[in-house]
Amino acid sequence: MREEIISWVKECVNVLIKDFQENDEVKILIKAFVTQYELNTIRSIESNKNLKYNNQLNYAKQKIKNKIIKTQKPSIGFSLKPKQIDVLFLPFQKMHLDVVLPIYQNIVKNESIKVGLVSNNLSIQSWIKNKNIENSIFINDLEPFWVDYKKNKYYYDIIKSVEKLQKLSVKNKKIDFKEILLFSWNSWYWLYDSTLKMFDKIVENYSPKAIFVGNTITLVGNIVAHLAAKKKIKVFCMMHGRMNDYIQFSKFDYFYLFGVRDRDNLMKLGVSDNKLIVSGSPKIERFLTKTNKVTDSNHNKNILVALSGPGHSITVEHHILIVKLIYKLALEFKKVQFKIKLHKKDRITYYEDIIVLSNVSIYESGDMSVSSNIYDWIVNSDLLITGASTSALDAMLLDLPVVTIDILKHLENVDFINEKATFHATTYNDLQNHVNSILGDDLQVDLRIKKAKKFSQQFYTQPKEGSVNLMTKHLIKVLNEA
Structure with a gap:
């Protein structure tokens, strides 16, 4: 499904770029939100909410809020x-x-x-x-500070072009690019606007x-x-x-x-x-000379969980199923510490059940109190659980065994899974067996680690x-x- 969404988003963006070929300002505006278009299309497909109604409601709320505040940026x-x-x-x-x-x-x-x-x-x-x-x-x-995107002087010209775009038919839904674009703008147009102003000032002040x-x-x-x-x-x-x-x-x-x-x-x-x-x-530079894995003060085993969240490869439904498996695993392996590092696409609300467990710690994306460098987490872990995240390749490079989970077979085209560089699980039984083998120092694990490292080295010079x-x-x- 993702390939179909990407193809549709690209087609829509290319048509708009062609329509405004002589207008750099509009082309920059259209291109800037391209990753948001994909994510919001996926969310629209997964959601039961009416996106058009949501857009109108959110826009009205922001307008009212700005009137109440009565302030200027x-x-x-x-x-x-x-x-x-x-x-x-x-x-x-x-x-x-x-x-x-x-x-x-x-x-x-x-x-x-x-x-x-x-x-x-x-x-x-x-x-x-x-x-x-x-x-x-x-x-x-x-x-x-929310900015009214309808005040953009090209707004109505853009909407006129957008309304001619072909809709995406998927899962018995018709996805309208106009609503995807408006949803993206309603959320992030303020950042687009402030970035334009910041850039002009940067050039003016610092050349x-x-x-x-x-x-x-x-x-x-x-x-x-x-x-x-x-x-x-x-x-x-x-x-x-x-x-x-x-x-x-x-x-x-x-x-x-x-x-x-x-x-x-x-x-x-x-x-x-x-x-x-x-x-x-x-x-990774400062980690390549490390020879010993860091362990915590209690000498506990540590499992790092680094999923990419729902979006590009995994649906919301699939993500929830994966989190449930990890919850079940944490319940079983009570003496193992689970450190869950959330991707920026992920939400802590998916982890409401697991967060109460004493052997689970969750760190949200953007938390400035902890390192965002995945290698700091890898060297403190005994294994990584992920899906299609590139953190798998990072872990392989530092000899950390990787368990990948794919219950609904959404990750069949992921190269490191197909190359059997990871311990792959499609059921809880698979996951349980892999974790037991890795934490139990099974000799077969070392062979897989060596194979994984060789595979990952293709990606890192x-x-x-x-x-x-x-x-x-x-x-x-x-x-x-x-």
């Missing part, structure tokens, strides 16, 4: 006085920091390169401020030659990358996971990749090889000079040439 201001910056780092999600910070801290040592670090995510900005990171730029007001965004596919990174390209500002970014379905709608000059296999896949999608830099992953040094040198070289 203050103009954007920065803590750092205007000056020339060579390269500006702009992470939006916590996971972006794991990539951005090592490079930033490396490049800041070079006095000939002027750098800055900024985020229009309030929690990220607060974290940066608490860490007192050199050359950080703080924005004066980042509280979300960066280059911008390193967290992710050029997601909303903020996509907007900034397209705006930067219009200003002939170089755009750098690092891969995250394996979400390449919408790479055609993103913009970048240089894309740093974990390994050769991802480079080859992107080239097949039409990305020029001179834009693709195989750098390895800065996130480990440069002799180190990922951070390689990326830093390349970035400085590009800046000097510019």
Whole structure:
């Protein structure tokens, strides 16, 4: 089903881009929400709610709320006085920091390169401020403030084009792209609007030659990358996971990749090889020299659960079934600590039963009190339970056994499952047996771990000079040439 949804979303976006071929502002607006379109389409299919009614209701609520508040969003201001910056780092999600910070801290040592670090995510900005990171730029007001998307001067022209798009027929439902688009805008148009204003002020105050965004596919990174390209500002970014379905709608000059296999896949999608830099992953660099797994103070066995949540590969129904299996497992293995790291698509409400168990800890996405670097979690675990998450490959690289769960056979095209690099479970009995084998130090487990590591190494290059040094040198070289 996901392939059908992706194909439909791409077709709709491409038609709209063609309709507004001469209008860069509209094209950026349409492209910016591309991942939201897919997620909201999936949610619409799964939900029994009337999306059109929901959109009208939510819009009306926000309008009323804004009238009651009767306030205007203050103009954007920065803590750092205007000056020339060579390269500006702009992470939006916590996971972006794991990539951005090592490079930033490396490049800041070079006095000939002027750098800055900024985020229009309030929690990220607060974290940066608490860490007192050199050359950080703080924005004066980042509280979300709903913006009426109908006041966009192109709104009615866009809707007119959208209404001509073909609907998606799936599961006895007709999905209207107009409602998907409006749902996406109602939720996130305020961020689109504030990102536009932030970018204009950044250019006005700091005239960066280059911008390193967290992710050029997601909303903020996509907007900034397209705006930067219009200003002939170089755009750098690092891969995250394996979400390449919408790479055609993103913009970048240089894309740093974990390994050769991802480079080859992107080239097949039409990305020029001179834009693709195989750098390895800065996130894993400090873990490659570790020889001993860290254990907790009570010497308990630890199971890390890192599901991707419902959305791209797993339906809500399937996700709930998987969580129920993990609940049953936690009840049985009372002496094992279960650490559940939620993906940003996941919700703690799915875990209401399991959260009360004394051997279960749940950490929400964006929790700034814990590490977002998956490797910090892996080295403290005895096994990983996941679905199609790329955390499986991360775990394999550090010799952690991986159990994958697929009850409804939604993951039949996942390469590491098909290659038998994981201990795969389709029933509770499978899951129970795999966990017993792994925690019981079954000799067969070591053979699977070795096979898994060999498989994962296809996706990760480990440069002799180190990922951070390689990326830093390349970035400085590009800046000097510019």
